[in-house]
Amino acid sequence: MDLKSFIERISNSLGISGCEQEVAGEITMAWEQIADEVRRDNLGNVIALKKGKNSHKPPLMLAAHQDEIGFLVRDIDKDGFISLDPIGGIDPRLLPGQEIKIWGREETLGVVGARPPHLQKPQDREKAIPLEKIFVDCGLKKEELEKKIRIGDAVTFHQKMGWLNENIGYGKALDDRAGVAALHQVLLELKDRTTPLDVAVVATVQEEVGIRGAITSSFALNPDLGLAVDVAFASRPGLEKEMTLNSNGGPGLEIGPHMHPGVLEKLKEVAGEKEIPIQLIGVPHPGGTDTYVMQMNRCGMATGLLSIPLANMHSPVEVIDIRDVRRTGRLMASFCLQADVEFVEGLKCL
């Protein structure tokens, strides 16, 4: 499946943390066509293996998380209005007037109620509406609603991925389905090539609620070297320049405690050879991505982190440039083609 079709399919799928079955199914189906084997582990991680020359050595691990932020149905009141519990960090100010989908026994559409300006006092508009006062309306009475949905059902924004132009796409869950798409690009690039080492490509679960899926998948694979790909803030007026990446500027290489200096040098070298633009960004605290737990797996792993610039993170209109996704995939694929036993051994700081 080509990159654009793949990213659209997975962006539109359901996969809030702990509820990744649907998106995992889409990913598995696509990767079965281009990897040597695909399996799921007990937490739900999708692990695709691409065989290399030295299959007796630990594989290189490439990871991106497949879960997305969203909500659970918290309660249904006597008039059929639904309250929500958040999964992951969401700004409640994004909710009024939003269309949402409840993935119950039946997929049910609803809207987040917004009081019309006519019925407000002027000072009301100066206050943000907290999540406790936000409700979803599906146009159904409680009895009708309870035939379709129940407490605990997954809720996402009702957003179909679209394109602002040929390259710039918007949609929900592009954090980090854009990263999963970059992994897809790696598999496409490596389809008829042989890498020195096996490459294990992992779509991890439950990153948004505490980086959990990367723990068990790292344990199972026990790699010496791993790369994760996640998203980073695209530049925007009002944001500190040093903390952001430019769209269409290529992958960000995140320099910090979770980026092994040898991995960084290799990534820079490969990018130079392949003429792939990169952006260097300092990340003083090593949290918030799969590399955080990968690095501390078993007896330790050399890790590197690549970031795709993404605007409006954790909103229904996350924006990416597909060229950055493609470049990130190409850079990782080229890295995998060069990373041999000798290189990996050399990372062990002996």
Added chain:
Amino acid sequence: MLIKELTEVPGIAGREGQVRELIKEQLKGQDLALSGDAMGNFYARWEGGQTPLLMLASHMDEVGFMVMGYDNSGLIKFAPVGGIDLRVVPGKKVYLGDEKTPGVIGVKPIHMQKKAEQNRPFSRQDLLIDIGASSENEARKKVNIGDQITFSTTTEFISERVMKGKAFDDRAGCAAIIEILKSRPPVKLCGAFTVQEEVGLRGAGVAASNVGPALALVLEGTTASDVPESPPHRYSTTMGEGPALTIMDRSFLANQKLNQRVMELAEREGIKYQLRRTSIGGTDSGPIHLREEGIPTIGLSLPCRYIHSPASLLNMDDLQNMIDLVKTILQDIAEGGFPIGTTY
């Protein structure tokens, strides 16, 4: 489906052209005399009987935004046209210009906000539209200053009878008038599709003078506040309980004799209706009833939840009941039962 087509076209105040074209298309070949005026109001006149001339009025414009300028990063600055609570704006997809260029309204990500920022809504300066342009120059090639911006909501059923969409206020009224005209009622009637309601009830007065009717019926969308955070005694209307008859709003006090007859007819025919239980908001009834020497006017409104937001809800039974009630009134006028001309 007519209501879907009518609500999905863009048409803020002063940019009603596409709505007008769609209505014109619907009404061609129906033995109606079609005309327009300099402000943009559109008229469809029907000679169906020897009654005094009646007018049905609904407005074509919707609330939306306008392109104000460009940030040098290529993002678009914009301002509301009509009454929109800026709190419904963040994170929405919109269309810019008549060609419907897609854009998304982004905000600072939650990770980069200070806790206190979340207690106040985003300001207009915080909200910018991304159209995928990477510089001001590129943005200028795609959209122009003054271009209209509307929400991009797809109109569709979310339950058996309830539709989700934008601009039900007042394209639902336009749809009702189209249906009524097509039913060839036994009266002399002019359907008036008005402009610029949302920015101060500006088109309807001109329409009333152009038509000069003996009686006007204004078909509107109104707030349905049968929702949480709104106590039942403060509900203005309730969705699913039929069209709401106006007694009073900010712009208009209804004629009691006319309202009395409307209620008698609804009860006689078993058509669901309710009384609009708030006096806020203005409608086209305001300017219309003050035109000429005063035009007797009836205001009927469809309850619409989350009006003026990108995702409002309309119960299709309410729309059907409004159409049935208006047809009943027209029939009564044709039969001479209605107190037309003797209102005081």
